[in-house]
Amino acid sequence: MNGSSRQSAFDTAARELASPILHFIERSVGNRAVAEELQQETLLRMYKGLSSFAGRSSVKTWAFSIARRVVADYLRHPDRERSIVALDETEEPIDPEREIDQRLVESEMNECIRAVIETLPESYRSALLLHDLEGLSAVQTADVCECSVATAKIRIHRARHKLKDALAKQCDFYHDKESVFRCDRKA
Incomplete structure (x- = not known):
């Protein structure tokens, strides 16, 4: 070249x-x-x-x-x-028309998720971030993580499972009276 x-x-x-x-x-x-x-x-x-x-x-x-x-x-x-940075902190600026309450709900949810993602083993965390947040395919994630496609899929699956379990243990999820999905940290 x-x-x-x-x-x-x-x-x-x-x-x-x-x-x-x-x-x-x-x-x-x-x-x-x-x-x-x-x-x-x-x-x-x-x-x-x-x-x-x-x-x-x-x-x-x-x-x-x-x-x-x-x-x-x-x-x-x-x-x-x-x-780990909150999932919404690296995105485009928030539309000023959005309601403050909605931003607070998203902030609470992101705080819970961020805290849990931070505790994942590096191999799971990388696979999850690359696949679910950056949009790479399983094949691309495997290439980046220098592992087989099967291993990448397992890491993604296990990371999601650990994330789900940890969130269930650490957060109470519910719908408020306006049917907005919310979470509160458990004491």
């Missing part, structure tokens, strides 16, 4: 994947500023590795594999503290 086509391929991949990669990294490390630095490291590694990219997987899968390794490298240091 010559320099011009390499730059063009990188520009296209970076433009399409920068935001999803940032969301994944931020959910993994829990800090926007750190996530932005790690996103830059991911993009740099993508650029450096583009000439050796063999195309055995999609560019998206390859990019998320790099991002996962960058996060793992970051989290390996014992002085690093991981925390």
Whole structure:
């Protein structure tokens, strides 16, 4: 791949994947500023590795594999503290027309879910975040997690099961008088 086509391929991949990669990294490390630095490291590694990219997987899968390794490298240091960002904190800005009560309900639900996701083993947490939140297929999740498709599916299933069980133990779910689904932390 010559320099011009390499730059063009990188520009296209970076433009399409920068935001999803940032969301994944931020959910993994829990800090926007750190996530932005790690996103830059991911993009740099993508650029450096583009000439050796063999195309055995999609560019998206390859990019998320790099991002996962960058996060793992970051989290390996014992002085690093991981925390999961609320699921809605990395999304687009909230529509100002939405009712405050609805935002509070979503915030409560996300707090419960975030706390439980944070307790999952790293392999389950990564599989769940990649598949259910980033929208990668089971095959792509397996590629990123460097495991078989069967193992990725098992991790996703077990993560969902652990999430469901933990939420049932830690939260009371109910519908209020307006039929809004709510949760309260158990004492």
